[in-house]
Amino acid sequence: MVRVRVEVRLKKGVTDPEGDNVHKALALLGFKGLRAVHTSKLFLIELTTKDPKTAQREAEEMCRRLLANPVIHDYSISVEK
Amino acid sequence: MVRVRVEVRLKKGVTDPEGDNVHKALALLGFKGLRAVHTSKLFLIELTTKDPKTAQREAEEMCRRLLANPVIHDYSISVEK
Numbered sequence A, B: 001m002v003r004v005r006v007e008v009r010l011k012k013g014v015t016d017p018e019g020d021n022v023h024k025a026l027a028l029l030g031f032k033g034l035r036a037v038h039t040s041k042l043f044l045i046e047l048t049t050k051d052p053k054t055a056q057r058e059a060e061e062m063c064r065r066l067l068a069n070p071v072i073h074d075y076s077i078s079v080e081k
Helices: A017-028 A052-067 B017-028 B052-067
Strands: A002-010 A034-047 A073-080 B002-010 B034-047 B073-080
Touching: A002 A052, A017 A034, A017 B052, A034 A052, A052 A073, A052 B017, B002 B052, B017 B034, B034 B052, B052 B073
Parallel strands: none
Antiparallel strands: A002 A034, A002 A073, A034 B034, B002 B034, B002 B073
């Protein structure tokens, strides 16, 4: 079994209202010295294949077809054992 | 400046409807050999402090007070340069 971590984040320049709201909420709670908060989504996918290359290829296709929107998202894939 | 990555994920045993739906959608798209899909949330927090220990301590307090719900969430914090 191979575990794949797929991180889907907003491209630079795309507004991140969730991150902005977390930033404001943390400031209201009294946290000082915050510069920025960004949020992103993580998918942990377990595949039955044992080949890391196959897993990487499959995960890339999953991102292209479902997990990420190429207009606003970047993604990165890392294959764990 | 220190960047902190906070990963907030559901505890084991807590149902993850988003992960389940992604799992189903990927299966419907024809992906084979999927065992499980889990989702989690990632916060990238930029702090003006330069001390990694302070950053770690602040991030833990942020998780306790805002980012994570201790009933259903586990979290992990990693401090980047």
